[in-house]
Amino acid sequence: MPNITLTVNGTQHHLDVEPRWLLADVLREQLNLTGTHLGCEQGVCGACTILLNGRPARSCLTLAVTADGADIVTVEGLAKDGELHPVQEAFWQEHALQCGFCTPGFLMTSVHFLNENPNPTRPEIREALSGNLCRCTGYQHIVNAVERAAETMRKGANHAISQD
Template sequence: MNETHHRVTLTVNGVVREATVPGRRLLSDCLRHDLGLTGTHVGCEHGVCGACTVLLDGEPVRSCLTFAVTVDGQEITTVEGLAQGGALSPVQRAFTECHALQCGFCTPGFLCTVTAFLRDNPAPSEEEALEAVAGNLCRCTGYQNILKAVHRAAEIQAAEIQAAELQAEEGGA
């Protein structure tokens, strides 16, 4: 039996992209195979590990549990889209500074998860940071440096906001 294919239009990392996919194509597979964005990793394919986490309209979702046709017309940010203008995002820089990755397989999911978390909670407590990353599995790091990276990213973001505010004040004076 021939499966019906559907045309989907997605804004991925700020770029409008189109793909023709079967109705049962997972978003993770669409991103990786149809759009060539291999930064989104597929681990368990059951939504447990979090390696496939991307931002859908700014919110973290498991792309291995999401059909591509259900997100037609929506905005997706993958790990490739976190850097802005060639510069690593504060979360990416913090993960690097704090050695919060080893093999790197889980890292894209953590980066997307932490990016959304810090947007909503820019100064998390230790408990809040732990809860935020608890849905992503890492078999290498032991999580200590990942938690350090969450707090370091919050510091970097706060410093960038303060610098931008200072610059705006000086420019308006």
């Protein structure tokens, strides 16, 4: 069984993984990071989105062995020392989640998007979120939340998610 190294939310792990295991399953089953959800296992719904070397990736379409050596951030890595990331805070304040199942994927997508585009328009936000499906909210409050987070982040300190 191949042995791989993953740095997840700043912690390095050496793991024996079967070549066919998905990264999502390794995160969930071996590292017990169950915040990354499996919604479709077809790469459509985006619930399993993580940051892989700083970029959003579908962990349900990624074989864990191909991520050997990667830096990974999951939803569990967003808050720092009990302080929520501005995107998390905004999702909370704007009621951007109902059942919460899709939420980790939306958060990871939004965090990356706002790092790339700190001052987006609503259509740009909707475009950025178009790879994530939500069945509860109708998206409107999610768009509100991303707008709010953008404003907070523009005003505030650097909230870039780093891998160190």
